[in-house]
Amino acid sequence: MSLLGPSPLPDAFFLPTGNGQCFCLFHPPQGDELRGCVLYLHPFAEELNCTRRVVAQQARALAQAGYGVLQMDLSGCGDSEGRFSDATWEAWLQDAHHAHRWLREHAGGPLWLWGMRAGALLATALANELNEACHFLLWQPAINGQQQLQQFLRLHTAGQWLGTGKGNGPTPAHLLDNGQPVDVAGFTLxxxxxxxxxxxxxxxxRRTPGQLVWLELxxxxxxxxxxxxxKQLAVWRTAGWAVSAQALTGPLFWQTVATEDAPTLVQATLSALTRPATQAAPP
Structure with missing residues (x-):
């Protein structure tokens, strides 16, 4: 059963950044109670495509609950300009700054940065450079970038074994260390x-603590x-953040083609972000 009723189509547009035109979807807030705004930062490589369906469902649900939600394809990803092979972390951070500025011009209220997997890493990097405090919604966050990189490079090794029955030749890490790009699962890193x-x-x-909603499947x-x-959540609590963390049962949809639904995750997110205002005050 769907959690969503009828909703208007999001506004689709291309946002100019220093790295070209980035494709965006904006879901305007609906209803009489405007709760805030949400900037979504997507996961790495093919995980972006795998997660589009569930993310779209969540964005619509949050818009219906009174949040303005902006989704962006980072440069070199999805429907944005550029090539993945030319992307850099610094360029993606610059894209996120442009998205934040646009969102703040079109939606008010407390700011939430919503990151999934590697997008959570980008969200915290962005927050360190903003001139305002924010809250975080993190889905299956990568604990650190090195771990995310190693997981991605394992796909290269698996592809070698499946394609040739052996994994001879330089490792992806060795190639990267020597300044050479690596082709992994259709992406040139x-x-x-x-x-x-x-x-x-x-x-x-490094700013005034707010809320952290951490959800895993x-x-x-x-x-x-x-x-x-x-261990990571303990660090946030020590830093003064109000942490709400849950482990939910559901499909690992970021690992499969975008046909899975995750209603438990969508509902848990909606519940966490629509608590009474006394529990969800801006930082």
């Missing part, structure tokens, strides 16, 4: 992007947060 991603970390921003029932997540 440059040494510059690999370095930027590997250096990224999921640390609390696991295929098995009675899911629990991973030890790595619990």
């Amino acid at each position: 440059s040494p510059a992007l690999a370095r930027g991603l590997a250096a990224a970390g999921l640390q609390p921003p 696991a295929a098995q029932a009675e899911s629990v947060l991973s030890p790595a997540s619990e």
Whole structure:
């Protein structure tokens, strides 16, 4: 059963950035209660395509609840200009700044940065450079960029074994260290992007603490947060953030072609962001 009723189509447009035109979707807030604005930062490489369906469902649900939601394809990704092989972490951070400025010109209220997987790393990097405080909504966040990079490079090794029955030749990490790009699952990863991603970390921003909503999915029932997540959440709590963290049961939709639904995740997100105003005051 769908969580969504009828809703207007989002506004689609191309946002000029220093890296070309980035494709965006804006879901205007609906209803009489305007709760704030949300900037979504998507995951890495093919995970962007795998997650589009569930992210669109969530964006519509948040708009119906009174949030203005902006989705952007970073430069070299999705329907934006540029090539993935030319992308850098610094360029993506610049894209995110442009998206934030546009969102603030078109939607008010408390700011939420919504990041999924590697997008969570970009969200915290952006927050450190903004002139305003914010809240975070993190879906299955990557704990650090090095871990995300290693997971991505494993796809290269798997492809070699499936294609040739052996994994001979230089490793992807060796090629990148020597300044050579690597083709992984249809994406050409440059040494510059690999370095930027590997250096990224999921640390609390150096500013006034706000709310952190942290949601994970696991295929098995009675899911629990991973030890790595619990360790990271302790750091945020110590830094003064109001943490709400849940492990939910649902499909690992970022690993498959975009045909999965994750209603439990969508509903948990909606519940977390629509608590009474006394519980969700801006930082």
